[in-house]
Amino acid sequence: MKEDKEQLILDTARKHFISKGFSGTRMQEIANEAGINKALLHYYFRSKDKLYKEVISQTLGKFIPEMAAALSSSGTFFERTEILVNTYIETITKNPELPLFIMSELTQNKAGFVAEMQKHASFFPAIFSFIQQMVTEMKAGKIRKIDPMQLMISILGMTIFPFMAKPVICKVFGKNEVQFDEMMFERKAFIVDFIKNALKKN
Amino acid sequence: MKEDKEQLILDTARKHFISKGFSGTRMQEIANEAGINKALLHYYFRSKDKLYKEVISQTLGKFIPEMAAALSSSGTFFERTEILVNTYIETITKNPELPLFIMSELTQNKAGFVAEMQKHASFFPAIFSFIQQMVTEMKAGKIRKIDPMQLMISILGMTIFPFMAKPVICKVFGKNEVQFDEMMFERKAFIVDFIKNALKKN
DNA sequence: AAAAAGTTTAACTTTGTGGTTAAGATGAAA
DNA sequence: TTTCATCTTAACCACAAAGTTAAACTTTTT
Structure with a gap:
């Protein structure tokens, strides 16, 4: 109770x-x-402040580990990319406002928020484990050699940006909530395919 | 005075x-x-409200037409993509907080903001002129056939997302303001190259 | 049943903030 | 000089929102 x-x-x-x-x-x-x-x-x-901190703690405590886990799977780079993209889109679809909120709070440098964020620093090594795999497969000649950081940002951008731009996208393409989710569902395969083609060796 | x-x-x-x-x-x-x-x-x-509206009017009145113009250039799809990406990155670099702000206000459905946004509806046809070109060149067999909407979102995502995720990116990759701008400068060529490869026909 | 702890409510106090007012100072122009 | 818009100061008002209190109701424990 x-x-x-x-x-x-x-x-x-x-x-x-x-x-x-x-x-x-x-x-x-x-x-x-x-x-x-x-x-x-x-x-x-x-107080309002304590309530806010509790909300942030609970929200990030659930969300960030999921994001970190999706970065830490095993397999080839393309396999890991597929897991990453699928998990991100599935997870964020359940909380579509979260990325925009997190970035806004970080940009505003909200004291309590940044502090809570730092408790989940596990996110950082997870990113680098993913980037490490890129580098390895580039060296092995499995994928085209490009800047790994730029590639990482591109994957996240293609995956997360649509949620942040949701109102504009819905307006421009005349979509309602359900149609937006359908589009994002299809987008999982699209992104993986797009990246595979972009990294194909000439 | x-x-x-x-x-x-x-x-x-x-x-x-x-x-x-x-x-x-x-x-x-x-x-x-x-x-x-x-x-x-x-x-x-x-009043605060009138001041806010004036700020919004001035800001969007300058920003959105620039964004729309960048979508409306002439040339081949790749040429237009290059202009789009370059202009967006150059323009947003001067106002890096703007995309996050715009999306936040739109998500919160701020009355005055949405109203002002609708005054610049010229943005919508500009997007479709760009998409039209994709479709044309896909039909002509110049580029690989993929969902034009998904491609459009990908281009914008790769271009705009880094600005919205700026604090995270700076933290993860240990960059200061200047280094971030440098990275975005290099990113212009990266994105164009990435898209060209992704759209190459098998 | 009585006591104690936990839970709920309405009414209250305090503070922060948008906005106003009045009286006057400053500077440019007729 | 007179006049007018611009600008400052400082006190003030109104209201909304955070936060408090005291009293009462409910549940658990003894």
């Missing part, structure tokens, strides 16, 4: 913080939507 | 609105940083 309510508050708060930012979010709104009152909000989480 | 001060206020306000959002921005802060007082702020722009 207690945990239920606590989680209900956290879920409601997350929705608001992620879609409207910290200063755009009203404690009263969270209370209303969670079907409780403001006093209870403060009973559970002393 | 008057126009100077007016523009000084607008520039200061833009900095704050873009980096901290509407509700995160304080009129007092804008006044302080512009070296004036709050009363003068309201003397020039009646």
Whole structure:
């Protein structure tokens, strides 16, 4: 019961913080939507600040390890790319606003956010394990030699950018939520294929 | 003198609105940083809302037409892609926070922002003129046949995403502002090359 | 049943912020 | 000099939002 309510508050708060930012979010709104009152909000989480930190901690604690794991699979570079792209698109489809939110908070250099981010530094070695594989296969002549950093950024850009530009994409191509998800589903194969062709040796 | 001060206020306000959002921005802060007082702020722009709208109008009024023009060049698909990528990277390098800001405001569906955005609908036909060229050259057998929408999103993703993920990229690859700009400078050629290879016919 | 701990509510206080006002200073132009 | 827009200062108002309190209700423990 207690945990239920606590989680209900956290879920409601997350929705608001992620879609409207910290200063755009009203404690009263969270209370209303969670079907409780403001006093209870403060009973559970002393202040707006602490509630925010808890939301961030929970959200990043779930999201970042998933992202890191997808970077750390085994197999050939193309196999790992396929797992990476598939996992990213599947995971982010469940939380499409998350990348934009994370990047916004990082750009604004929100103190509590950056601190929480640093707790998940496991993300960094995961990236380099992936890049290492690129380098290895380039040296082995399996794929065309290009700048690994630029390639890494390209893979992430093709995969993550559409979620961040979702409103524009939906508007330009006349898509609703469902059609957008379908497009992203098809995009998994598209990206892998696109990268394979781009890295084919002449 | 008057126009100077007016523009000084607008520039200061833009900095704050873009980096901290509407509700995160304080009129007092804008006044302080512009070296004036709050009363003068309201003397020039009646309200925070009107100031915001003016900032948005000025910013989008300059930025979007540039983006649309870059999509509307002439030449072959690869030539147009090169112009598009070069112009986007050069333009956004001067305002690296803009894409993230625009997407955030659109996602939050900010009334005034969306309204202003619709004034620059010229952007939409520009996109389709570019896509049309893809289709033409695919039919003519000049480039490999793939989904034009997915290709369009890929080009924009590879070009724009790095700016939106700038703090992460700088952190992961240990880059400062200058090094980031250098990387983006090199990226212009990288993207064009990458796309050319990906679209080469088997 | 009584006590204790946990849970909920309404009403209240405090603070932050947008916005106003009034009185006057400054500087350019008629 | 007079006039007018521009600009400053400082105090003020109104309101919204964060946060507090005290009292009451519910559940658990003894």
